[in-house]
Amino acid sequence: MNEYKPVANSINPNRKRRKIIGASVYCIFLISTLVGIVGLGVLIFDVLDKGIPWLNWQFLTDYPSRKPEEAGLYSALIGTIWLMFMTALLTVPIGVGAAIYLEEYAPRNLLTKAIEINVSNLAGVPSIVYGLLGMALFVYYLGSSEQFLGRTLLAGALTLALLVLPIVIMASREAIRAVPDSYRQGAYAMGADKWQVIKGVVLPSALPGILTGTILAMSRAIGEAAPVIAISALVYMTFIPAHPMERFTVLPIQIYNWVARPQEEFRGLAAAGIIVLLAILLTMNAIAVVLRNKYQTRSEE
Amino acid sequence: MGNSTVFNIRGLNVYYGDFLAVKDVDMDIKKESVTALIGPSGCGKSTYLRCLNRMNDLIIGASVKGQVSFENRNIYDSNVDATEVRSRIGMVFQKPNPFPKSIYRNIAFGLKVNGFTGDMDEAVEKSLKQAALWDEVKDRLNDSAFTLSGGQQQRLCIARALAIQPEVILMDEPASALDPIATLAIEDLVRELKANYTIVIVTHNMQQAARVSDETAFFMVDEDRSGYLVEHDDTQKIFTNPTNQRTEEYITGRFS
Numbered sequence: 001m002n003e004y005k006p007v008a009n010s011i012n013p014n015r016k017r018r019k020i021i022g023a024s025v026y027c028i029f030l031i032s033t034l035v036g037i038v039g040l041g042v043l044i045f046d047v048l049d050k051g052i053p054w055l056n057w058q059f060l061t062d063y064p065s066r067k068p069e070e071a072g073l074y075s076a077l078i079g080t081i082w083l084m085f086m087t088a089l090l091t092v093p094i095g096v097g098a099a100i101y102l103e104e105y106a107p108r109n110l111l112t113k114a115i116e117i118n119v120s121n122l123a124g125v126p127s128i129v130y131g132l133l134g135m136a137l138f139v140y141y142l143g144s145s146e147q148f149l150g151r152t153l154l155a156g157a158l159t160l161a162l163l164v165l166p167i168v169i170m171a172s173r174e175a176i177r178a179v180p181d182s183y184r185q186g187a188y189a190m191g192a193d194k195w196q197v198i199k200g201v202v203l204p205s206a207l208p209g210i211l212t213g214t215i216l217a218m219s220r221a222i223g224e225a226a227p228v229i230a231i232s233a234l235v236y237m238t239f240i241p242a243h244p245m246e247r248f249t250v251l252p253i254q255i256y257n258w259v260a261r262p263q264e265e266f267r268g269l270a271a272a273g274i275i276v277l278l279a280i281l282l283t284m285n286a287i288a289v290v291l292r293n294k295y296q297t298r299s300e301e
Numbered sequence: 302m303g304n305s306t307v308f309n310i311r312g313l314n315v316y317y318g319d320f321l322a323v324k325d326v327d328m329d330i331k332k333e334s335v336t337a338l339i340g341p342s343g344c345g346k347s348t349y350l351r352c353l354n355r356m357n358d359l360i361i362g363a364s365v366k367g368q369v370s371f372e373n374r375n376i377y378d379s380n381v382d383a384t385e386v387r388s389r390i391g392m393v394f395q396k397p398n399p400f401p402k403s404i405y406r407n408i409a410f411g412l413k414v415n416g417f418t419g420d421m422d423e424a425v426e427k428s429l430k431q432a433a434l435w436d437e438v439k440d441r442l443n444d445s446a447f448t449l450s451g452g453q454q455q456r457l458c459i460a461r462a463l464a465i466q467p468e469v470i471l472m473d474e475p476a477s478a479l480d481p482i483a484t485l486a487i488e489d490l491v492r493e494l495k496a497n498y499t500i501v502i503v504t505h506n507m508q509q510a511a512r513v514s515d516e517t518a519f520f521m522v523d524e525d526r527s528g529y530l531v532e533h534d535d536t537q538k539i540f541t542n543p544t545n546q547r548t549e550e551y552i553t554g555r556f557s
Binding site for chain 2: 108180182183184185186187188189190191192193196200201204205
């Protein structure tokens, strides 16, 4: 090896300049972070400021009304809860099933690669596209004959299921892939067959990750207005759906409707609606974080 | 019955794709004895071990040619179910790999998948006692297996393998991830278990092979990086008066 000898006069450390660059880069990154946080802070402050005066028990339990002081979001709140659970019910078995197939059963070939790439691409498709697809497929095509589906909760849940399936599949696959292979080997070595290995060892270990992904997907689903407007098209509902084949409305639609009204009072109602929606979303995300933390500490033991 | 053979291996070749990993192995393994597999890294001893209970089936691209007769039946015959083979020939791995479940359920798992209908508590206790772990865990059977030390985890894995009452236990460097004291505990256990079980143990540690085994098989790797069996004999003979010069050189530490 040749010995490296620095030539003193060809080196210019220029420390002063480096210090300035270092400091300015720090500032740029800090500002980038603050823009997001401050923007969110202003938004939340504005919403709270306008919405809190309208927020009371009556607001949660009243149906929408033309008179602002009597209006509430009961039907939208119940519709959102209905839609969320039905979407979860449809998405979890299909999404987890697809993830298990892709991770544990599928051969590694071009076809599965193509499927994998397409699943990730589907997660990026704008939600209105799913709304229009749902409208064409579930509302008009499957709904035209004697109103089988029509603009029902079920059609809405099916549409949202399409929207969030890629997210659930990807999150579940990641959770399944994170299960150490040594667990599988240990189970096989005791004479378990493939399904016993998956059911007994892989799924229990992957469950927290799958749940976290599912909850985050659900919180995406209930915040969506565009696809549900295409399906529901109904904003003035003075009854709550009793079963999946009834019509429905959801919080984002109700909020959208209130914002679009000319009277100032309805802005306040919209802000109060946003607070309710945010509270639901934050609760769900908090559950997801708790689950993830529990999972992480357990696997580190 | 101490001297009847459990395994007759004839003309065994193992491939990973086109690569010949283990070449032409003939070996008989005696019942209720400890057979140690030694040799330098990459000589195929672990690969060979995994052929004995068809764990190589799980590796994509791996294929096995030749005959592995277990109690007079070739386990690679098309009508043999790999899960049945593995329930009769248990395995303990290099790194302790308990499931992320309670101590109790780690052991119950193997029994459940094999359709055990007897007294589960009794079976769990029995196998933990056999693995010399019962006294340390009897008050916390419902704790996670991850709360145990590495040596305890490995004994739990042995207990887990014993629970389904296999005839053979394959051990792939079971003590290489453990400290010296935990290693001695495993070695004591191996010596005890051979009264009822046939044990095949891969080890990097020649003293360990000398301490625990009745027979030793020495593997080498040829110029094509394929592993082959050099010599297989009584452990005492291998360590004091080996037939093959390469064995002697390896035993005496002239290469590793």
